[in-house]
Amino acid sequence: MSKKLFIKTWGCQMNVYDSARMADVLAPLGYTPSDEADGADMVILNTCHIREKAAEKVFSELGRLRHLKDEKARAGDKMVLAVAGCVAQAEGEEIVARAPFVDIVFGPQTYHTLPEMVAKAHRAAGAVLNTDFPAESKFDHLPEDSGGQGVSAFLAVQEGCDKFCTFCVVPYTRGAEFSRPAFQVLAEAKRMVANGTREINLLGQNVNAYHGEAADGSTWSLARLIRELADIDGLARIRYTTSHPRDLADDLIRAHAEVPQLMPYLHLPVQAGSDRILAAMNRKHTADHYRAIVDKLRAANPDLALSGDFIVGFPGESDADFAETLRLVNDVTYAQAYSFKYSPRPGTPASTEAKQVPEDVKSERLAALQQLIDAQQVAFNAGFVGRTVPVLFDRPGKRPGQLMGRSPHMQSVYVQAPERLVGTIADVRIEAAHANSLAGTVETGVYVSRTGHSAEVSA
Ligand code: 5AD
Ligand code: SF4
Numbered sequence: 001m002s003k004k005l006f007i008k009t010w011g012c013q014m015n016v017y018d019s020a021r022m023a024d025v026l027a028p029l030g031y032t033p034s035d036e037a038d039g040a041d042m043v044i045l046n047t048c049h050i051r052e053k054a055a056e057k058v059f060s061e062l063g064r065l066r067h068l069k070d071e072k073a074r075a076g077d078k079m080v081l082a083v084a085g086c087v088a089q090a091e092g093e094e095i096v097a098r099a100p101f102v103d104i105v106f107g108p109q110t111y112h113t114l115p116e117m118v119a120k121a122h123r124a125a126g127a128v129l130n131t132d133f134p135a136e137s138k139f140d141h142l143p144e145d146s147g148g149q150g151v152s153a154f155l156a157v158q159e160g161c162d163k164f165c166t167f168c169v170v171p172y173t174r175g176a177e178f179s180r181p182a183f184q185v186l187a188e189a190k191r192m193v194a195n196g197t198r199e200i201n202l203l204g205q206n207v208n209a210y211h212g213e214a215a216d217g218s219t220w221s222l223a224r225l226i227r228e229l230a231d232i233d234g235l236a237r238i239r240y241t242t243s244h245p246r247d248l249a250d251d252l253i254r255a256h257a258e259v260p261q262l263m264p265y266l267h268l269p270v271q272a273g274s275d276r277i278l279a280a281m282n283r284k285h286t287a288d289h290y291r292a293i294v295d296k297l298r299a300a301n302p303d304l305a306l307s308g309d310f311i312v313g314f315p316g317e318s319d320a321d322f323a324e325t326l327r328l329v330n331d332v333t334y335a336q337a338y339s340f341k342y343s344p345r346p347g348t349p350a351s352t353e354a355k356q357v358p359e360d361v362k363s364e365r366l367a368a369l370q371q372l373i374d375a376q377q378v379a380f381n382a383g384f385v386g387r388t389v390p391v392l393f394d395r396p397g398k399r400p401g402q403l404m405g406r407s408p409h410m411q412s413v414y415v416q417a418p419e420r421l422v423g424t425i426a427d428v429r430i431e432a433a434h435a436n437s438l439a440g441t442v443e444t445g446v447y448v449s450r451t452g453h454s455a456e457v458s459a
Contacts, residue, residue, distance in 0.1 A: 003041035005031035008061070011048025013203055013241065014174075015085055017154045018108060019046045022084070024143050025114045037068055042080040042118070047087035049169045052343040055094070058087050062099045069101060080104065080121050084111065086173035090347065092131040100127070107131040108159075108174055112138040133175045139184065151394040151423045152237075152406065153197045157185050157212065157225065158204025163244060165271070166282045166350040167311060167342060170205050179204075182212040182220040182228070189229055196423060199237035199392055199406075200229065208243040208252055223251035230261045236425055237392060237408075241267045242309075245285045248293050257300035264301050265335065265410045268293075269309035273328030274321035277314050281350070287328050294332055305335035305380065305409040312369055313342040313362030315353035322365050329372055335380045335409055337373045341366050374435065381411060381433035388443060389413070391428045393421045412437040 005026055009019045022044060023033050037043050043065055047058050062083070069079040082104035083095050089107035096105055103121040106114070110130045120128045139156075160175045161168075189200055202222070204210060210222040220228070226238055238261045245268060255262055268290075272278055275286045297304050310325060329337070341362040344351035384407070391413045393405035403417045405428075414437060415428055421442070430440040 003029070003031045004034040004039060005042045005044070006034050006037045006040040007044045007046060008037070009046045010054075010057075011046075011050060011085070013154055013201075014108075014156065014159070014205065015046050015048060017156050017203055018085070018111065019044070022046070022111050022114060025112060026118070028143070029115055029118065037065060039072070040068075040079060041077070042082065043068075044082045044084050047083060047085035049086035049090050049173055049345065055087050055091050058083060058095070059098065062095075062102065066099075066101050078122070080118060082106065082117075082121075084108070086169065089131050089173040090169060092129050096127045096129055102127055104128045105131070107133075109133050109138055137178060137180070139180050151197060152199040152201070152392065153192055154201045154203045155185065155189060155192065156180070156203045157222075158202075158207050158210045161205045162209075163206060163246075163284065164282055166280065167314065167345065167348055169345045169348060172347055174205055177206060177209055179210045179212040181214075182225055183215040185212060185225060186228060186232075189235065190232055193232050193234045198235065198423060198425070199239070199394075200235060202226075202229075202238070202240040204240075205242065206244050206247060207240045208247040208249070221249060221251055223249065223255040226252075226255050226259055226262055230259050235261065237261055237263050239263050239265065239410075243268050245270065245283075245290050245293050248297075250296075253293075253296050253300045256297060256304060263408045263410075264303040265305045265307070265408065266297065267307040267309075270328065270332075271309060271311050272314060272317070272321070273325035274317070275324075277317050277321050277324075280316060281311075281314060287324065290328070291331060303408075306332060307410070308332075308334055308337040310337060310339040310369060310373075311342050312339060312365040313357035315342070315350055315357065316355040317342075317357055317365075322368075325369065326372060329369070329376070333380075334373060334376050335411075336377045339366060339369045339373060378433075378435055380409075381435070381438060383433075384411070384430045384438055385433050386430065388427050388429050389438075390425045391415070391440075392425045393417070393423065395422060407438065414439045415442050417442045 007019045009015050034040055048054055065081055069081055072079040080103045083102055084106050088105045092105045104117045105127055110132055117128045158179050160177045161170045162177045164171050208222050211219050214220045229238055270290045271281055273287045389407045391405035391407055393403045395404050397404045397414050401416050403415055405413050407413050413428055427443040428440040429443055430438050432439040
């Protein structure tokens, strides 16, 4: 009998990926995904610990779910309520204590054992808590990917982080760096392409630190993995995210020059422009080191566009430090970027620093930085008007007859076109640029090429 599974996901792409895999693990038990919690047989909150008040949001969501669980119990049914992800990892015991009606609390490394945890939850009263970092990898125990993930899909290749930036919880919640074996990744990528995926975004907390075991026992870098993936027939586009500047090796930079399937867009967070702050963040690179990497990347591929992450108001950040961040943004020029006010995360070294920056100063700096980034983004997009770009259409748009796709530079592109173009790469003449998207018309004669670069016209 089919049981309804509702998963609510917060946070990063890794969490989105994990949620899909949790659904895969639970499918053999008869759980099918549902888009509402009401009436669900199992609800999983897949949580994120990066933003402020993350745990409070989870507790308030749990409060709402408790009513639905009680309602279901009155009807003689059980709703299994589970909390997953990084809040579960960091604050598992507190969740069990404060929300005793929760059945399962599990961290990001243990969800391959969900069937056992669900069985236990049905047998026993009290919560099942599993926030271990098991010695064996979950990737060796997960079922094959359900496939059919769509035209553009994520593939987790690396997890965890050994960098220990002083503001970040990831090394504590996701654990040490781990790379999936390259042969496993290749096999999964081939299955995905056979199921219709045309773009793969390789996912990892520090993805360019990838060093996975190949079938012959050697170790492959991310660049080597990308080159092998590029040989898969039908895989038109490859991306990877998120990278650390320190691990951006020369062979990866060369891949940006030599592998046409590797898209000319890179998310390369720098966090700040002041060397003093970068040192306090334990970033292990200077602003000039970052500038030099960007120069090398652009020498390899002049068309490369950059995205980044920034934190303003890190403890001890002065006006002069912040001015260095603005200077770096001006030097680099981003296609888009994310910026955040520093928020102390319990357990991280920076959270106990004495010199916390006042909230109003953080807000002012954030506004100034976002204004600069927005202006760069608008200018970047405006530069495409009148140009023709290959767009991979991955879904229908919101309006009738509309399709949505992505340019090589990750811009969302809207066109009016028949739905059969979903899954293809077509040349689009860009007619209008907006802050967050482009609009255009598919050129007559649809371009569908394997790589999206050397396209042929077919009538
Ligand atoms: N405060 C503010 N921003 C943070 N990030 C990570 N931890 C914090 C924090 N404590 C930001 C970083 C990172 C992105 C995913 O979130 O910029 O790159
Ligand atoms: Fe966190 Fe990224 Fe730093 Fe790792 S490299 S500690 S994931 S910010």
